[in-house]
Amino acid sequence: MPLWTLRGLAQGIATTRWPDGSGGDDGQQGGYGMPRIGAEQCLDDCRACAEACPTKAIRLDTRGHLAELDYGRCIACQLCVEACPAGTLQSGHEWAFGVRERADLRWSLDTDTPPAQALASRIESSFRGSLHIRHVDAGSCNGCESELQALGNPFYNLHRLGIFFTPSPRAADLLLVTGMVTAAMREPLQATWEAMPEPRRVLACGTCAVCGGVSADTYASGHGLEGVLPVDVWLPGCPPNPAAIIDALLLLLERKPQRIHGGRVHAP
Amino acid sequence: MNGTTEKIDVRPSALAGKVEQLLADGGRMQMAYAWFPQPDRVQVRYLASPGARQPFQLWCCDAVDATLPSLATQAPLLSWYEREIQDLYGLRFDGLPMPHPLVAGGWTEASPLVNAHGMQACLSAPGHVPGIHGSDVQLLSSGPVRAGVVESAQHLFFYVGEAILHYQPRLFFKHRGMERAFEGHDPRSGATLAERVSGIGSVAHALAYCQAVEDAAGCEVPKRAQQLRAVLAELERLYNHLYYFGHLADATTLKVGHAEGVLLAERVKQLNARLTGSRFLRNLVTPGGLRRDIELPRDFLHTMYLLREQTNSYLKQLERTTSYLDRLITTGVLSRQVAFDQGATGPVERASGLDRDLRRDHPYAAYAWHAPDVPLAEEGDAYARAKVRAAELRASFQLLDAFVPTLVDGPIRAECRPAPGVEGLGWAESPRGSLFYAVHVGADGKLARVKIKSPSFSNWRVFPFTVHRTNMMDFAINEASFGLSIAGCDR
Numbered sequence: 001m002p003l004w005t006l007r008g009l010a011q012g013i014a015t016t017r018w019p020d021g022s023g024g025d026d027g028q029q030g031g032y033g034m035p036r037i038g039a040e041q042c043l044d045d046c047r048a049c050a051e052a053c054p055t056k057a058i059r060l061d062t063r064g065h066l067a068e069l070d071y072g073r074c075i076a077c078q079l080c081v082e083a084c085p086a087g088t089l090q091s092g093h094e095w096a097f098g099v100r101e102r103a104d105l106r107w108s109l110d111t112d113t114p115p116a117q118a119l120a121s122r123i124e125s126s127f128r129g130s131l132h133i134r135h136v137d138a139g140s141c142n143g144c145e146s147e148l149q150a151l152g153n154p155f156y157n158l159h160r161l162g163i164f165f166t167p168s169p170r171a172a173d174l175l176l177v178t179g180m181v182t183a184a185m186r187e188p189l190q191a192t193w194e195a196m197p198e199p200r201r202v203l204a205c206g207t208c209a210v211c212g213g214v215s216a217d218t219y220a221s222g223h224g225l226e227g228v229l230p231v232d233v234w235l236p237g238c239p240p241n242p243a244a245i246i247d248a249l250l251l252l253l254e255r256k257p258q259r260i261h262g263g264r265v266h267a268p
Numbered sequence: 269m270n271g272t273t274e275k276i277d278v279r280p281s282a283l284a285g286k287v288e289q290l291l292a293d294g295g296r297m298q299m300a301y302a303w304f305p306q307p308d309r310v311q312v313r314y315l316a317s318p319g320a321r322q323p324f325q326l327w328c329c330d331a332v333d334a335t336l337p338s339l340a341t342q343a344p345l346l347s348w349y350e351r352e353i354q355d356l357y358g359l360r361f362d363g364l365p366m367p368h369p370l371v372a373g374g375w376t377e378a379s380p381l382v383n384a385h386g387m388q389a390c391l392s393a394p395g396h397v398p399g400i401h402g403s404d405v406q407l408l409s410s411g412p413v414r415a416g417v418v419e420s421a422q423h424l425f426f427y428v429g430e431a432i433l434h435y436q437p438r439l440f441f442k443h444r445g446m447e448r449a450f451e452g453h454d455p456r457s458g459a460t461l462a463e464r465v466s467g468i469g470s471v472a473h474a475l476a477y478c479q480a481v482e483d484a485a486g487c488e489v490p491k492r493a494q495q496l497r498a499v500l501a502e503l504e505r506l507y508n509h510l511y512y513f514g515h516l517a518d519a520t521t522l523k524v525g526h527a528e529g530v531l532l533a534e535r536v537k538q539l540n541a542r543l544t545g546s547r548f549l550r551n552l553v554t555p556g557g558l559r560r561d562i563e564l565p566r567d568f569l570h571t572m573y574l575l576r577e578q579t580n581s582y583l584k585q586l587e588r589t590t591s592y593l594d595r596l597i598t599t600g601v602l603s604r605q606v607a608f609d610q611g612a613t614g615p616v617e618r619a620s621g622l623d624r625d626l627r628r629d630h631p632y633a634a635y636a637w638h639a640p641d642v643p644l645a646e647e648g649d650a651y652a653r654a655k656v657r658a659a660e661l662r663a664s665f666q667l668l669d670a671f672v673p674t675l676v677d678g679p680i681r682a683e684c685r686p687a688p689g690v691e692g693l694g695w696a697e698s699p700r701g702s703l704f705y706a707v708h709v710g711a712d713g714k715l716a717r718v719k720i721k722s723p724s725f726s727n728w729r730v731f732p733f734t735v736h737r738t739n740m741m742d743f744a745i746n747e748a749s750f751g752l753s754i755a756g757c758d759r
């Protein structure tokens with residue numbers, strides 16, 4: 001056993017300083033995020049992006065131009081970017097897409113960036129110390145679990161932020177849900193939520209939990225948490241990377257501001 | 269189908285004889301699935317493997333009065349397929365030893381895949397739990413929401429003190445109807461879906477799916493794409509196997525060993541993102557080749573060399589840790605016979621002495637030019653399963669060393685458009701074992717049926733055989749040594 005301890009010490013600190021220290025590495029170099037919408041004009045009757053999108057995240061107007069992109073449905077597959085002949089849709093590296101209102105994930109042509117309002121704090125003082133999370137897999141592909149498990153590795157080391165996973169719903173402040181909510185998981189999910197003490201919060205983690213993802217609404221699957229539980233933070237991504245999950249947790253705790261408003265990045 | 273798979277029509281009465289012959293000749297059954305060749309005709313397909321480097325056989329057998337004879341007493345691994353077909357297609361298998369529902373649960377339709385003219389649904393018996401009574405026998409039920417960040421499934425234990433009398437997993441809480449989700453899609457767009465059947469097997473799923481579509485279309489994938497596909501597949505094996513050791517170390521309460529394993533897995537995922545834009549190597553493999561070319565950085569092999577040194581040193585340290593070895597040796601023994609009969613696959617079967625690996629035995633992608641070393645062990649215990657995975661990690665590094673310098677230049681994508689009414693079969697050796705996709709294109713050119721046989725569907729069937737008559741203390745270690753996932757099994 002001491003051998004392992006020495007070995008661990010010899011390898012030094014693997015943990016990133018992000019998001020606290022300046023210049024810390026978030027570990028996501030090179031990873032694609034949600035597609036960006038550039039200023040280029042759509043071609044008339046193009047429709048290419050909407051036809052390529054596997055989750056129907058894109059709505060067109062009568063001219064066949066991009067009219068709305070719902071990032072809550074987006075799995076960041078980049079198919080619309082590849083299909084777009086005009087350069088309107090571009091690959092981007094923006095992945096911190098956690099928001100408090102589902103509507104903030106919808107980009108639409110005719111609304112401009114809504115001003116970021118000064119939010120009245122919704123977080124009770126009981127959340128200001130540490131946060132205990134109960135995770136429920138309500139029918140994921142396990143990509144989301146793989147990233148949640150990664151939060152515990154020495155690089156992200158979630159504990160340093162005072163955030164912990166707990167086995168018991170009775171000790172949990174936050175219910176973190178992955179997956180599109182299958183018919184068979186609906187009841188166990190509900191039961192877990194009911195076992196939690198108030199005040200309790202809910203995070204929809206991953207595009208499946210936000211809207212059902214690629215296989216929403218088959219005979220066995222639902223379409224995410226909408227209408228199932230009251231959601232406090234929506235985090236699309238397929239899967240959201242570990243830094244995006246940390247970002248959303250800090251948003252929930254009001255330790256970080258929300259970056260996305262009306263589907264547009266609004267960096268403070 | 270381009271001739272690598274033989275299609276044979278079989279009458280129901282001839283099935284038993286054919287299985288007997290196949291097994292006597294050293295072959296094995298792989299899987300079975302149902303589909304509708306016409307709206308009112310249901311057919312069961314049996315995938316048989318006569319042996320390495322011989323074409324697979326697809327036996328096609330029409331059900332008579334919605335019934336077929338069960339083959340489960342001859343080839344026990346088929347029983348889960350038969351039960352699944354009962355649940356989803358409403359067929360009946362005469363003589364099936366435990367005909368209880370397997371997949372069914374909480375749906376709105378009784379037998380959901382049965383189409384409008386479909387067969388009579390025969391469902392709704394509750395999941396079967398044996399009656400075990402005795403004054404000291406306790407029943408422990410855990411799940412489907414379990415401790416920690418894990419996938420949902422339920423475990424039932426009947427135990428006395430520490431000793432487990434009977435263990436039964438209840439799976440399929442996560443059944444999403446993924447096979448149905450493919451239907452109606454353009455075959456060229458299904459890879460995004462296949463990648464999301466099991467996230468930690470994204471490459472293997474996309475690969476098996478795309479190879480099935482390419483088989484259906486008779487499409488020849490350019491060499492560079494074949495090579496890069498194998499590079500992606502080995503990177504997937506690396507992060508999965510590294511995570512496996514972290515998890516196994518954790519199960520044996522080795523904290524630093526856990527941290528080091530999962531950190532190595534993280535390093536590979538970060539490398540994946542830098543190479544491909546995705547930590548799970550998603551959004552790249554597509555029917556006909558790859559969506560974009562990947563430029564491997566000049567120092568890629570050096571990065572691999574450093575990672576390999578760290579991995580070797582880590583594995584050696586594990587091998588020297590007696591507290592870790594003590595918990596693995598003789599834990600959860602899977603005999604060669606049970607492994608064969610119940611259909612174990614991947615590192616699990618190879619740790620029980622079964623020498624099979626699709627990359628070598630039915631080569632695809634760049635494995636046709638560079639066959640992997642296939643490590644084996646005989647003991648069938650948790651330690652053997654870990655040893656095989658350790659050797660596979662080393663073999664993956666060797667493969668990458670062989671692939672990268674021989675990468676050719678050239679196109680990475682060929683036109684791939686399957687004609688209406690065709691079908692194809694594709695496969696891949698995922699980090700967890702054999703994965704098959706069968707794809708049927710309808711008259712409208714859209715996907716009419718997609719069958720997915722994931723490795724964890726096979727290994728979950730096998731796992732309980734190593735739990736009966738062991739003790740509670742070893743359960744978590746044994747489970748970790750199997751390296752099971754649930755999403756692919758449940759679909």
Ligand code: SF4
Nearest residue numbers: 053074075077078080
């Ligand atoms: S990147 Fe998002 S919006 Fe674009 S095609 Fe994929 S899912 Fe649809």
Ligand code: SF4
Nearest residue numbers: 140141143206208238
């Ligand atoms: S959001 Fe994507 S990664 Fe997460 S469970 Fe759904 S398909 Fe898997």
